[in-house]
Amino acid sequence: MYDFCVLGGGIVGVATAHRLLTKFPGASLVLVDKESALGAHQTGHNSGVIHSGIYYPPDSLKARLCRAGAQWTKEFAAANDIPFEVCGKLLVATDSAEHARMLDLYERSIANGVDVEAIDAAELVRREPGITGVGALFVPATGIIDYAKVTAALADQVRAMGGRIMLDTTIDAISETDSAVTVSGPTGSTTARTLVVCAGLQADRMARMAGIRTDFRIVPFRGEYYRLPAARADLVSTLIYPVPDPALPFLGVHLSPTIDGELTVGPNAVLGLAREGYPKGSVNARDALDVLSFPGVHRVARNHVRTGARELRNSLFKRGYLAECRKYCPELTSADLLPHRAGIRAQAVLRDGTLVHDFLIERTPRSIHVLNAPSPAATSSMPIAEYLVDQL
Template sequence: MTSPGGTGGAYDFCVIGGGIVGVATAHRLLTTFPGSSLVLIEKEAALGAHQTGHNSGVIHSGIYYPPDSLKARLCRAGAEWTKKFATANDIPFRECGKLLVATDSDEHERMLALYERSIANGVEVEAIDADELKRREPRITGVGALFVPATGIIDYTKVTAALADQVVAMGGKILLGTTVDAITENTSAVTVSGSNGSVSAGTLIVCAGLQADRMARKAGIDTDFRIVPFRGEYYRLPARRADLVRTLIYPVPDPALPFLGVHLSPTIDGDLTVGPNAVLGLSREGYRKGSVNRRDAADVLSFAGVRQVARDHFGTGVRELRNSLFKRGYLAECRKYCPELSTADLLPHRAGIRAQAVLRDGTLVHDFLIERTPRSIHVLNAPSPAATSAMPIAEYLVEQLDSVN
């Protein structure tokens, strides 16, 4: 198969972004077009420094998403790929399963609707009653639950590192600590200029996560959206509580709300975490509570779409902020399904930041969003389950190359 990179650049391919999606894309390009030249550019000193390294490590099943969406299709394929890749590369993972717990009649009704969606998505799922829930998880309370056996846990930074090693072994070059200042495209190549000089490539693929909209604007794409950072705060339970549950415990999601809610998540390292909430952030990469970046804050507060989101979800936003400031409010979310938890159980843990694309009219983009120029592809929105779906996303991007060259 001939590389579509063209002859106008020093490299056939350039990938911007060293998260799991960017590294998987580099891996897929070199697998599909063996012998091609490729450079991956990452501004941080290590790969997977942001969303890849700040999530709960869940291998998602695809249960939540509309059956005809990219999310649903790519998540199912991604879960299978992740487990196979981990097995082949001695990366620890555990298929612990997930329980979505309904705590009242309204949630139970939503649970049954989600069961039907799961069947339509081809996801193995079991509906259980309160007695069976108590038998399986004695410390969890609910009127019923859905059990998804395929859900697992893993460390996605280890997956990213293994992919990167293979990229280098196939001849790819990885440039760390390299910021991108400008992207210039002509009929034969794309030039990426940054802190360590310039590189030229026949084809550019940008997987920039929290900086996706800014990279798109550097490339001359007219973006009618903004990446809005939502800070997800986690707590860790004490070691004596690490065996509180055997499976992941999630609330039944409310379709009127943009995020999944606070859940109990065993980690592959043996911890048990609680979270995340979802608080509007004023710093795209500020993980400490109260972090403010002037440029990021101006981007958020000046964008009409964010103001519309605030109006549409005012009550939810107030509740999430209150729960961020006061541990008791956060605890109340957990005690709906795990009543024995106390404030003393909530120990500090690292936060994550979700890159959420918001349109000018206030619509939160829930599916993957991709834009093209003649010689580039930009991944503009890759929310959860992007880590699970990384390789199928990469395959999808590579399939698009015929349309950009």
């Protein structure tokens, strides 16, 4: 019997295993994942941004853990020779309505203790000649990194501390007694005194296996990206984001320099019919039934008809996607948008149609489950892990 079992090999799961072995040296631990490599889903399919915490309500877990996570990520990367860059981010307002939201966001960022600067249209063009708007917020602490490399470095340290990592191991049952939890699947079973589940896109299913009553469903939202030609990779020197709509958990289509020298554009947010289907048009019968039969999804669709229609149109037609980008980067052309890999966001949606914005964590006597950990979970991975271990 192990002292700890962690389900999920994304960055949050691996960070949690690392934190457990750091806090309880000598403990026995196993991390289990169904894929053949760590970080195969959200960790390996994001835009690689080290977020600052500017967007989130000051009293939320997201705000607190993101600020701590940004600092930890930079320090861990520096200590482990993982390339990263603190390039800063500009949130660009393109009209008066966005400018008003920008000023609200400025006040929130001050309340969150985030270093931020409000600049006017002339200063925006001076800093980024290819970008236009009526004003912007500059967040100097935002950076870029490859989170797959962070995950790999954490995993190496988990193994060095005596942890075991089991890949290609599917779990289809969880049973809990007063003294232990057993997870089992086609290849066998594993028993531990304490279970931590960081299952991402499968979080609701794992919770139900453990007997947790869930009034939500994990809904996959495809984030489709383009990349710019290599000759255009120096179009901007900072991350360029639109001012987000506070009613939605998505940040909008942005220009993102990557740590390997590319410049990506995206993502949009399109309802997916496969939790782990990255090619366009992917459908998984079980996942599609889960989405289409859940009342909360129908309510989300009714509440956001115009937004959903726009996102679908932009997915189907490059011209619509380009129009979103040209609001703040008018020199982009259709020829600039080259194919790039997609990501899938695991978004918890309640039965009443509410999109869960904050991290969501539940527990049983011998297990703890991360049920909702969207962006900025990669940035916040170690503070999330510390929070989970403190809860135990």
